[in-house]
Amino acid sequence: MKAVLGLEDGTFVVGSGVGVEGICSGELVFSTQMTGYMEALTDPSYAGQILMFTYPLIGNYGVDHQNFESSGVRARALVAREISRTPTTKPSVAEYFEENGLLGISDVDTRNLTIKTRTVGTLRASLIVGSEDGDEAVRHARAAPPLSDLDLIASVSCREPYRISGPGKRIAVIDLGVKRQILASLRQRDADILVFPHTAAPDEVMAAEPDALFITNGPGDPRKAVDAIRCVRDLAGEVPVIGICMGIQVIALALGGETYKMKFGHRGTNQPVRYRDGSIAITTQNHGFAVDEETLPEGCVVSYRNVNDGTVEGFEVPDLNITCVQFHPEAHGGPRDTEMHFFDRVYRGIP
Numbered sequence: 147m148k149a150v151l152g153l154e155d156g157t158f159v160v161g162s163g164v165g166v167e168g169i170c171s172g173e174l175v176f177s178t179q180m181t182g183y184m185e186a187l188t189d190p191s192y193a194g195q196i197l198m199f200t201y202p203l204i205g206n207y208g209v210d211h212q213n214f215e216s217s218g219v220r221a222r223a224l225v226a227r228e229i230s231r232t233p234t235t236k237p238s239v240a241e242y243f244e245e246n247g248l249l250g251i252s253d254v255d256t257r258n259l260t261i262k263t264r265t266v267g268t269l270r271a272s273l274i275v276g277s278e279d280g281d282e283a284v285r286h287a288r289a290a291p292p293l294s295d296l297d298l299i300a301s302v303s304c305r306e307p308y309r310i311s312g313p314g315k316r317i318a319v320i321d322l323g324v325k326r327q328i329l330a331s332l333r334q335r336d337a338d339i340l341v342f343p344h345t346a347a348p349d350e351v352m353a354a355e356p357d358a359l360f361i362t363n364g365p366g367d368p369r370k371a372v373d374a375i376r377c378v379r380d381l382a383g384e385v386p387v388i389g390i391c392m393g394i395q396v397i398a399l400a401l402g403g404e405t406y407k408m409k410f411g412h413r414g415t416n417q418p419v420r421y422r423d424g425s426i427a428i429t430t431q432n433h434g435f436a437v438d439e440e441t442l443p444e445g446c447v448v449s450y451r452n453v454n455d456g457t458v459e460g461f462e463v464p465d466l467n468i469t470c471v472q473f474h475p476e477a478h479g480g481p482r483d484t485e486m487h488f489f490d491r492v493y494r495g496i497p
Contacts, residue, residue, distance in 0.1 A: 149251040149275040151196075151225060151259075152283025154290075155266065159259070160278050164229060164250030165243030167276030171290035172196045172222040174271035175434065176260045178414030181207075182430075182479025183239070186413075187221050188214040190302035190323030191391065191432050193365035194293055196271050198225035200260050200414075208233035209242040213478065215325040219243075220302060220365075223273045224250035225259070249275050267409045268434065293434070294407065298366040299323060303344040310339040315496045318356035318385075320346060320374045322364025322392050327478035331485060332360075335493045345373045348380040358386040358496045361393030363474070368395035368405050368435055375400045382466045388492050389470030394460065395435055397470050401463070404441040408434055408457075412472075415480060418453035419460075419473055426453060427483035429473035436472065437461070467495065 149163035153174065173195045177186055180201045187197060204226040229239050229252045243250050251273055263269065272286035302323035310329060314336030319329070321341050332339055340354050344364075351359065359381055361374055369375075371392065378387055378400035389397045395405045411434035420426050437458045439448060450460030450471060460471035475488035 147276060148278045149273065150278050150280050150283045151251055151254065152272050152280055152287045154270040154284070154287045156284055157262065158280030158283050159254045160280065161251045161254035163275040164224060164240050164252055165248040165275060168249050169272065169274045169286060170196070170222045170249050171270065171272040171286050173268055173293045174198060174225070174259070174263065175268060175411060175413055176200050176256075176263055177432070178416060179479065180415075182213070182415060184209055184213050185215050185479040186432070187219045187224060188216045189325060189432060190216050190220045191363045191365050192221040193298045193302050193323065194296050195221055195365070196223045196225060196273060197221040198256055198259060200256060202227040202256070203230060204228070205230040205239035206233055208235035209237050209239060210235065215327060215478070216302070218246065219248055222249070224248070225254065225256060225273075226250070226252045227254065227256045228252055249273055251275065263410050268411065294367040296366055297370050299344045299364050299371055302365060304341055305343060307340065307342050307346070310341070312336045312338040314338060315357040315493065316340065316355065317358050317360050318342060318351045318354055319360045319362060320344060320377060322362050322371055322374060322396070324362035325474070325476065327476040328362060328390060331476040331489045335489060337493070344371065346377065347373070348377050351377060351381065352384070356385055358388060361387070361389040361396050361470075363391035363393065363432070367407075368392050368399060371396050382468060386467040386496050387470075391433055391472060391474060394470035394472050395437055397468060398437040398442060401446065402441075402443050403446075404438045405435050406438055408436050412452065415477070417473060419450045420453050422449050427487070428481045429475070429484060430477040430479065430481065431473045433472060469495065
C-alpha cells in the first residue's frame with residue numbers, strides 16, 4: 147500500500163502506507179527521541195499534529211498499553227523512516243495502526259524532512275494513505291488551517307470532573323490534555339487529586355477546597371485555554387499554582403505576559419536545561435510555543451533555561467507561590483533527571 151505526504155511549500159514524498167487508507171492534515175513536527183514512541187504518539191499535546199520521528203527505526207519493541215499517556219493515539223498520523231515489522235512483542239506498531247484505523251507512512255527520508263523543518267520552520271502537511279498523488283496531498287496541506295486557528299483542547303480534556311483519592315494534600319488539576327504520568331507522579335506523593343475539565347470556573351475549583359491548583363500540558367496555542375487563564379488570574383495568590391508545559395504558558399498569559407510560536411519547537415527526550423544553581427538536567431519536551439521572557443511582569447524569576455537556545459524553561463513567583471516548568475519532569479519514557487527534584491519541591495511547597 148502506497149502513501150504520500152505533501153507539504154504546504156509544494157514538497158511531497160511517496161512511501162509505504164501504515165494502518166488504513168485515508169487522509170488527514172495537520173502540522174508536521176519532529177521528535178528526536180529514540181525510544182518512548184508510544185508515549186509520544188499517545189501524548190494529548192500532539193493533537194492536531196503529524197508526528198515524525200528522526201530516529202530511523204521505530205517500533206522494535208511493539209506496542210505496550212501500559213506506556214500509553216492517554217486512552218489511544220492522539221497524533222493525527224505517524225511518519226517514520228522504518229517501522230519494525232518483527233518487534234520483540236506483539237502487536238507491532240503497523241498492526242496496532244491497522245486495528246485502530248490510524249494513518250502512517252514509512253520508507254521516507256525523514257532526515258531531509260527534518261532539515262527542511264529546521265530550515266524553513268514548521269509546515270502544514272497532509273498524509274494520504276492509499277495514494278501516490280503528491281499534488282493532491284499538497285492541495286490538502288495548503289487548505290489545512292494553521293494550528294493557532296484550531297481549538298484542540300476540548301478534544302483531549304475530560305468531560306466531567308473526577309477524583310483520584312489520596313490521603314495527602316488536595317490538588318485541583320485543570321485538564322488541558324493531561325498525561326497519565328503527571329497524575330501518577332502526584333499519586334506517588336499521596337496527593338488527593340481532583341481533575342477538572344478545561345472549562346472549569348474559579349468558583350467551581352475553589353468549592354473543592356484545594357490546597358493547590360495544577361495546570362497541565364495540552365495541544366495547540368495556549369491562548370485558546372481561556373478558561374484556564376481566567377482560573378489562574380483569579381486564583382493566583384489564593385492557592386499555590388503549579389504548571390507543566392502548556393501550564394507555564396497559561397500562567398504567563400494569566401499574569402499579563404505573552405507567548406510566541408517557535409520556529410520548530412522542542413520535541414524529544416534529550417533537551418538540556420540549566421537550573422538557576424548552574425546544574426544541568428536532560429529533559430523530555432513537547433512544545434511549539436514558548437514564554438516571552440521580556441513580557442513577564444515584575445516578581446517573576448526565571449528558574450530554568452534551555453541550554454541550546456536560551457528560551458525560558460521555568461519560572462517562579464515567590465510572592466504568589468507559583469512554580470511552573472516548560473519541560474516534562476514526569477518523563478515516563480525517560481530521562482527522569484527532574485522528577486523528584488520538581489515534584490518533591492512543589493509538593494513540599496504546598497501549605
